[in-house]
Amino acid sequence: MTPPLLILRNITLCLGDTNLLSGAELIVSKRDRICLVGRNGSGKSTLLKIAAGKVDADDGERYVEPGATLRYLPQEPNLTGYETTRAYVEGELAPGDDPHRAQYLLEQLGLTGEENPLALSGGEARRCAIARTLTSEPDILFLDEPTNHLDLPAIEWLENELKNSRSALVLVSHDRRFLENLSRKTVWLNMGVTQQIEKSFTAFEPWRDKWFEQEELNRNKLDRKIASELHWLNRGVTARRKRNQGRLRALNALRAERRNQKAFIGDVKLTTTEGNRAGKLVIETSSIGKTYDGAPIVRDLSIRIQRGDRIGIVGPNGAGKTTLLNLLTGALTPDEGSVRLGPTLQMVLLD
Template identity: 30%
Template sequence: MIRLDNISKQNGHQILFIEASAALQRGEKVGLVGPNGAGKTTLFRMITGEEDPDEGQVGVDRGVTIGYFSQDVGDMSGRSAVAEVMDGAGPVSEVAAELKALETAMGDPDQADDMENLIERYGEVQARFEELDGYALDGRAREVLAGLSFTQEMMDGDVGALSGGWKMRVALARILLMRPDAMLLDEPSNHLDLESIIWLEQFLRGYEGALLMTSHDREFMNRIVGKIIEIDGGSLTTYSGDYEFYAQQRALNEKQQQAQFERQQAMLAKEISFIERFKARASHAAQVQSRVKKLEKIEKVEPPKRRQSVQFDFPPAPRSGEDVATLKNVHKSYGSRAIYEGLDFQVRRRERWCVMGINGAGKSTLLKLIAGSAEPDNGTVAISSTVKMGYFAQHAMDLLDGDRTVFESLEDSFPQAGQGSLRTLAGCFGFSGDDVEKKCRVLSGGEKARLVMAKMLYDPPNFLVLDEPTNHLDMATKEMLITALSQYEGTMLFVSHDRHFLAALSNRVLELTPEGVHQYGGGYTEYVARTGQEAPGLHG
């Protein structure tokens, strides 16, 4: 249905693809993986025709409709979210627009002479609209938006008033409503809360078209795809299976290739030493010649391409007292909306609380109260004097000095640290080589998040308060962070929509619901087992 045949592509000095081939068949669900900058977005753009390969062919079967969701959301304003979503629903939205224009024309006294033609055309267009299930479109658009956690007010309000993250959801809803033959989704789970991710997972599993998607959410990918296409070193390799299978297969291939490489190196060393030893002796001349010829013909085994994943040993955090944070009878409202009415909550040493709750339940508010960046209206928030807190919030990225480079920014925070140790730290968080010379103002959201996180963990606090720490991280950095935090001795309180992160790091769950606050001993995995749901807002 969609084929990439021997494509080559270069961006500036960077070679992205060299004679790479892959295919997407009808109804297949495929995950596209590869390190940052490997060319995933370029691949999508070549399929949609926004870019051409330098060599080779991209073939799309005739009549195949493609819906492409990318992180670049255009300007949206002046219409309701529902209208914006319906506008992208492919042919049906064009028919709807013509119906509207005809209705206006029929009510226009200046066009009275043409009334017969207008009425006839209206009948034809209306029949086509019904055939395309147009009258159900509004309902379907609302269903998709509700699945992505929109309230009725947000659906009918001006889309221009929404934040960037919510506009992303509108753009995603357009593609989902369109139900094209093939969907290309670039990081669809990036700005979603857990409830929306789980809804999207079910939607995509039920979708009958072909799907090619990238995602940094391992759990999400595992539940949807049955095939993986990997971009690495300019080539495309296809694995049949989910992400977990791919990761195991890749590790196995690497191991085998390494063993093969080592065996060949040993054999070559032996041959070379024989040649060196006997090349001066006339009596061995024939043997030496035949071995030299043999060596020239051997096809060299390459060592496996190692993914740069640096592990960092974070120094231990200073020990805190047993009681880390205590909230007593806390009330907090925003305008007429009460978030907490008499909340009691205690965090003790070495507990790792994950905070669950639907949008607006007060997850970030709780973190702000504990971090001291918000005050309760009533009640008390007490933090032990032995606590050294590290607070990671989405706005922390705005506090970086745009004129400093990544490396200078680390040096400013740790003037006593050695260059080598700061370079290792930068490498762990994905800043290798010249990346450390980038000015903070040109960093992407993900790079800023990684820099802020690196600063926080180099000299670790004994109480980490993290609001969506994995939002912009790729899988490799996320794994590194999980490994580092699982060895962390301090206390944690965090909000995350990444189930792999939640399951790996939590040992307590605080659930905020309209019916009240529930506390669960045991981590996220036990919470799922006990409640039978992966998130509080799911109405099964």
């Protein structure tokens, strides 16, 4: 068995009065494929940053094998200070790295290398950051939400690139298919503590659900035991007998154990409340068009959207999906044509 490349033991971190991490652990060995999962806000990105050496823990042990190389892809890359995308990507090159790989990665991801980093769309900035991270093949790659803002061809390319990589991978992602296809181990961060199963993300949810069921059974068993002891206490026993003193101490210990237990958080269920029902028409456009810098983004689009329709807008990064959505909702005025919104329309936008 090869020695681990990285070990985190008993990692703790507090944010204000909140114990975000309280004994979290992570072990990464050569060629590992680990997905780090947990609820939003559970501390996955923070633990990833601690593992990558970007954030210091309040307490705990972090060991990295001498000479091991690490690369980290943040959720929100900072591209300021670079004149071109090529300069940004080449900024991560180390001595001995192939200088041509930066341009190769940019081209594979649909960039030329001459773009202004500050003028990139969200998807283009993400692709640029991925190219920077992959310019060399480190011992461990830490990837935080790598598929954010990527279109389907870019996700498929990245997945194939990572499958062929010799680096160990530690992934945080909300893309279930991406995790299922790449992971071989799953680390679950729950209430500040990690648990690991030697299986891919595909097996995680059934395992987690069984864990929740067992925790609930244990909790109910403890509640019944406390109720039984309280019944004994309420019969008016004397605390002067040594045997009764021991039983009272045991009851207090059970109460303390129950107080310290954290109830698990179940699945979120979203419901919508229906306001005043609008008319049948939602949006109608007539030959709308929009151009940026001489390039047509939307051209001669006529569409009628009615109540109950479900429409998906798809296309590569930079194709104009957000621009089209803004045109349809009235947030942006078309250069030509017209947009008509339903007279009693109530609109909610989630960006």
